[in-house]
Amino acid sequence: MAVGIVATFVSGLTPATAFAASEPAAVASAAKAPLRHYAQQKPQWQRCDAKNPATYQCATIKVPLDYSDPGGKKIDIAISRLRASSASAKERRGVLLLNPGGPGGPGLNMPVHPDVNLPEEVNRRYDLIGFDPRGVGRSSPVSCGLTDDEQDLERPYKAETFAKDVKWARTVADKCRARAGDTLRHLTTRNTARDMDVIRTVLGEKRISYLGFSYGTYLGAVYTQMFPRRTDRFVLDSATDPARYGRGMFQAMAARAEPAFTRWTEWTARRHTTYELGRTPAGVRKTFWDLVARADREPVDYGGTLFTSDAIRAQRAMFSRVREAASWVTGLKKAAEGKTRTPAPSPLPPTSARDVPSDNNAASAWAVLCADTRTSWPRDPEQYRRDAIRDNTRYPLSGDFESNIKPCAFWKPGSEPRTPVNNTVRALILQNEWDPATPLAEGQAMHRALRGSRMVTVAGGEGHIVNGTNSCADRSATLYLTTGRLPAKDLTCRAPESP
Structure with missing residues (x-):
């Protein structure tokens, strides 16, 4: 795997100079003054909407599209804040950034989202910070002009439709390149991690804590690699293998x-x-x-x-x-058998935020995934055909779905290689045994990559995302976030038996 440049920020720098640490020398020397300008932003907080508490506030800050050219094009990052409920400065720990996953998942409403289960002990100590990652939601959203059919990635392999699938993958890549090519190469996890550090600096914090779900665990792990001295208490819920991230x-x-x-x-x-x-x-x-x-x-x-x-x-x-x-x-x-017309359970379609293109979720997801991992995707369509046929035999339930061709086969590389994750930062990983999206082995691989981490496995735990589903795992996360104490060793919690 190609090794990207690891940015390590030096502790003790003031917000005005925090960005002048050890990115590549050429970038750092050219970027000091422009990046200081980003650090000195003052968010204009205002109530996010009428349906949520007045204490839930939103603002927009600027970041460089290309961090190697900080004086160039700027983009918006939408952030939100729900202040710590405790008025005691001694009790307040700092900020807890939240990410729902994706890539392509908007996170602006995470501080007030009903599915985010945080106990009062955590809410008392942290300002909860939500944000839409770059290119997503209200953060300079990207669009490729994709039709509903072009946004559908559920494409099983069939010999008679494979040519159509190849055309679909190429069309998505071509439309994205034509509509937003100059932007797409900078929609990477590394740049989103840098945006998180801008948020940290703008908020006046020396370090950040973090709760990330699914893809958000990879984003959090990349932040720990790039900014280990800015990392405080990180909880990674339903983790992906950072080495297999991609195809x-x-x-x-x-x-x-x-x-x-x-x-x-x-x-x-x-x-x-x-x-x-x-x-x-x-x-x-x-x-x-x-x-x-x-x-x-x-x-x-x-x-x-x-x-x-x-x-x-x-x-x-x-x-x-x-x-x-x-x-x-x-x-x-x-x-x-014609015995019933019982309605089938089906998820509600996602709703778009105001002024967000209808294809933003798909466009931003492909942009980040493909820019991050372009080298893990074969260029030859016949390789996908062979792999789909092989995996349909190995894994008849869905092997051909997962190995069939995707738009990343025709994507241009991102602005820099992805980040190998390998550090000793302390973090807590939560994982269900029966997670269909980030399987248990993926979380175990993340645990090995973050050598200072502890892992809480929910034996018999079902579904994707642990938060709020298991009291034992929730207690471990609460203890860590409120006291900084990780379990003495990896912990196994048990899911309650089904009645």
Whole structure:
């Protein structure tokens, strides 16, 4: 792996000079004065909206699009703040930056988001800071002008449609390059980490604490690598392997889906009287694949949605939650047999913030992922064909989905190589055993890369994201954020047994 330049900021610098530390000498010498200008910004805080508390405030700051040319084009970064509830300066710890994941996930509303479960002990000590990463949401949002179909990445491999998939991947890359090419190469995780450090400096803090989810764990790990002396207490919830971030991340999900599916067949077979999907794991497996074959001949109308065989397989993440999956497959089976029209559970479509392009989530996600990891994606479409055929055999639930061609195959490289993560910064990693998006092995790899970290594994924990789902894991995170004490050794919590 190519090694990027690691920026290490020296402790004890004043906010006005904090940016003049050890980026490359040529950059640092040219950048001192312009970066000092960014450090001296005074955010103009105002109430974010009428539906949230008046104490939830928003502002916009400027950062350089290209940190090697800080006097050049500037972009906006939207930030938010919910002040610590304690009025005691002695009790206040500092700021806790929040990131929801992605890449491409807006985080401005994280301090007031109902799914972020932080106890009062944490709220008393920290100003909660949300932000939309560069290119996302209200932070100079990018658009590629993508249609709804072009935003759909769920493309299983089929010999007869592969040429169309290659055209889709090339079209997305070409449209993004034509619409925002000068910007896209600078939408990288390294630059977002630098933006976080601008936020730190503007807020007058020597160090930041952080809670990041999913991709946000990778962003947090990159920050610890670039700015170890600016890192305070970092909680990484549902971590990805920093070495496999990129194409390997997709392929890891396919590999983990198979044991999750096997576990589901075993759980469901023991409850045949409830779900009637099979008395043995083999029987449950046969019921599912018979449904897939039936839907291949004629889509199943379930709750007004037509499920093709591929659309059924696309629900692969559901099998990490055994009860939900059993209920869903039971409903699908009854619908296929014409016995019920029970509405199918489906997620609500994401809503766009005001003035945010409708394709911003997809455009910014591809921009960051492809710019960060361009070298991990083969250029030859035939390589994707071979890999998809191979992985469809290895991992029949979703191997071809994950290994099929993506826009990164045709993307131009980002402005710099990605960051190898390997340091001794203290951090806390939280991980469910049955996480479909960032499998357990991914979190374990992050733990090895952050050698000063501790890991809390929720044995039997289901689904993506630990926060708020397990009291044992939550206590460890609260203790760390409020006292700085990590567990003495890696800890295993247990998920409660399903009733």
